[in-house]
Amino acid sequence: MTTASGNAVRDPMALRTAMVAELSEDTIRSEAVAAAFSVVPRHLFAPGESLDVVYDSNTPLVTKTGPDGTALSSVSAAHIQAVMLEQAEIEPGMRVLEIGSGGYNAALIAELVGPQGAVTSVDIDPEIVARARASLQTAGYDRVRVVQADAEYGVPEQAPYDRIIVTVGAWDIPPAWIAQLSERGRIVVPLRFAGLSRCVAFDLAGGRLVSHSYCLGGFVPMQGAGTYSETLVPINGEATLRMDGPDPGFDVPALRKAVHAPRIERWSGAAFDMPDELELFVVTSASHVPFLYASQQLVDQGVFSPAVTYGTAAVVEGGSFAYRTKRENEGLGGWESGVYAYGPQAEAVADRYVGLLRRWAADFRRRGTARIEYLPTSAGVPDGWYVPKRHGAVAVSWR
Structure with a gap:
């Protein structure tokens, strides 16, 4: 026309x-x-x-939009x-x-x-x-x-x-x-x-x-x-841990020091795909798993991989932490999952994270394997992994 x-x-x-x-x-x-x-x-x-x-x-x-340009409705x-x-x-x-x-x-x-x-x-x-x-x-x-x-x-x-x-x-x-x-x-x-x-x-x-x-x-x-607000735990001006609920008491000075220390990498030998399902498994298989966000500048400096600019689940132990990454591996269909780890207990936290990657790949690598439940306060405390809410709790199990 x-x-x-x-x-x-x-x-x-x-x-x-x-x-x-x-x-x-x-x-x-x-x-x-x-x-x-x-x-x-x-x-x-x-x-x-x-x-x-x-x-x-x-x-x-x-x-x-709000005064700062944030979308209020769409x-x-x-x-x-x-x-x-x-x-x-x-x-x-x-x-x-x-x-x-x-x-x-x-x-x-x-x-x-x-x-x-x-x-x-x-x-x-x-x-x-x-x-x-x-x-x-x-x-x-x-x-x-x-x-x-x-x-x-x-x-x-x-x-x-x-x-x-x-x-x-x-x-x-x-x-x-x-x-x-x-x-x-x-x-x-x-x-x-x-x-x-x-x-x-x-x-x-x-x-x-x-x-x-x-x-x-x-x-x-x-x-x-x-209305809710997430908890922000700045490691330094360019890297932040974000999570729902209160700060569990992260050792911020030690984590800040770990960021700029040499990192180690460990590879799982498992295929990397369905990252949304894998991420759900990681955060619901351990306690207090925050999301790590960092600036493009730290990525450009080689401190972190690009995944941190969008946020990625991090496993934290004391002054050490690890987060998920990937590398090309044609034998696994294109990509292999792995972790970068930082801090004095980097070996231990890397092994823990890699164990989660391998377990997911072996037992749950498909869509819809999580069972998500919401239990009102009157229903009591759920078994297994759960996160408390104002009116109840969200519980997640894997099958």
Whole structure:
């Protein structure tokens, strides 16, 4: 299509069709989800944004930023929305609560539940609520309820819900969410624990939540009563340990000294792949595993490998630490996992980490081998590895 002046005009329907075709290659599995993405006009929920950006399946659409430029709200990338909707397995006639409003995802849910279902979307920010309401009305989804409230408490007036879909990063699962689930209820939530985030589909089972599926995914953090902040432990100005929960008492002077001492390297003899699964195994197989972040300058100086610029799980013992790395190894299919270790106990901490790499490769090197549970405080202390939360605990076991 062209204008009279000869300039190309992008057709939203054609772009939407192309986006759905791309998502159907590796993300969308069900006809219902594909149909929802095919009919909801995503561009109406991002007025002023270019159509090419709107219909790029991997691009989130930031709708509000803070004074420092940090994203406070966004319409999530279509790819992650599709992933979570597939996890949710929404059926016609269901009642669904969406936590975190943008409008577009609520419209997709409305298509999935159909005219006999009900969709409620809640957000703490009045500006976002007004924007979502206006966009939904423009797109023809007036029956979606958009509520301004602190999502920590859910929306009890419309409960019970067959599905709760959380589109903000949550550090905990409030009691209200569990209480407002129906007997067949499922919560799909980007849950943060042990320094990482996973989109987990939890089913209600005997007063606790048990994972049906999980995948990599992160979102803008939740505001209000559910706000959390991570603990930062600076080793020096350019290297930091980050973790959820309190500082366990790292020996910072010794770790600072170890950073600039010679390092050792150890290789596992095991293939390096599925780094998100491997990382989940490492942080849930030892206690107090922080994430190591460091500057590009330290990478350029050869102190650390490039992985630390994005954050990588570190095993710490006293004044020594190790983190995961990789090297080319065609015999293992391309890459081999290993570790770099620093400090006076570098040999011991390297052996410990390499042991974890080998165990994962031998026993758990496939998707979905973790069992993630959320236990409310009333359920007691779980067995095995767990991390305490404000309202309960997240427990992870491997099978």
